[in-house]
Amino acid sequence: xAVVSQHPSRVICKSGTSVKIxxxxxxxQATTMFWYRQFPKQSLMLMAxxxxxxKATYEQGVEKDxxxxxxxxxxLSTLTVTSAHPEDSSxxxxxxxxxxxxxxxxxxxEGSWLTVV
Amino acid sequence: QKEVEQDPGPLSVPEGAIVSLNCTYSNSAFQYxxxxxxxxxxxPELLMYTYSSGNKEDGRFTAQVDKSxxxxxxxxxxxxxxxxATYLCAMSAGGRRALTFGSGTRLQVQP
Numbered sequence: 349x350a351v352v353s354q355h356p357s358r359v360i361c362k363s364g365t366s367v368k369i370x371x372x373x374x375x376x377q378a379t380t381m382f383w384y385r386q387f388p389k390q391s392l393m394l395m396a397x398x399x400x401x402x403k404a405t406y407e408q409g410v411e412k413d414x415x416x417x418x419x420x421x422x423x424l425s426t427l428t429v430t431s432a433h434p435e436d437s438s439x440x441x442x443x444x445x446x447x448x449x450x451x452x453x454x455x456x457x458e459g460s461w462l463t464v465v
Numbered sequence: 466q467k468e469v470e471q472d473p474g475p476l477s478v479p480e481g482a483i484v485s486l487n488c489t490y491s492n493s494a495f496q497y498x499x500x501x502x503x504x505x506x507x508x509p510e511l512l513m514y515t516y517s518s519g520n521k522e523d524g525r526f527t528a529q530v531d532k533s534x535x536x537x538x539x540x541x542x543x544x545x546x547x548x549x550a551t552y553l554c555a556m557s558a559g560g561r562r563a564l565t566f567g568s569g570t571r572l573q574v575q576p
Contacts, residue, residue, distance in 0.1 A: 459508040
């Protein structure tokens with residue numbers, strides 16, 4: 349299947365600093381990528397939809413000034429958690445949409461564990 | 466009511482058993498149905514993909530979609546301890562819309 353790479357896989361940062369997470373589609377172009385957040389033993393919560401060359405669409409309740417999303421190329425989307433706080437500690441997962449006519453498929457990255465101390 | 470309902474489990478079965486995982490949904494616009502497997506602390510891995518109603522088989526896995534009942538299933542035959550994971554159903558109306566996930570079912574296959 350298609351490969352989506354996410355980096356870093358694990359990051360620890362101090363409260364008040366910013367952290368950037370990268371999501372790359374390695375073998376296909378993804379005009380649309382999605383960012384999710386997952387708390388322990390819970391399902392994935394969609395944070396935002398990222399479209400290449402345009403502003404991201406955020407889900408209700410997600411602060412766009414805190415979670416900055418940039419989709420500057422067809423293979424790269426970034427999520428920056430600004431002024432991180434301990435409550436932002438979570439598992440962040442990106443996914444990329446592979447368009448194949450009637451078989452559009454979404455592939456996930458391996459996720460990034462963020463711990464804010 | 467959630468758009469997608471999935472029994473969270475945990476579901477514990479002996480090795481070799483047939484496992485049945487299910488989801489129900491309420492949005493009749495959903496056309497694409499997927500099952501993902503997620504191991505602890507990892508990103509979801511696509512297992513099965515089905516468009517509209519019908520069955521699809523891939524090795525030990527069979528996915529069924531019944532759009533008239535708004536019900537989807539994943540069957541795992543000859544279950545193995547390595548199948549122990551959380552299984553997430555997901556669906557979409559297509560286009561460039563994000564997936565809507567079930568809450569996930571935790572499966573434990575006992576050796």
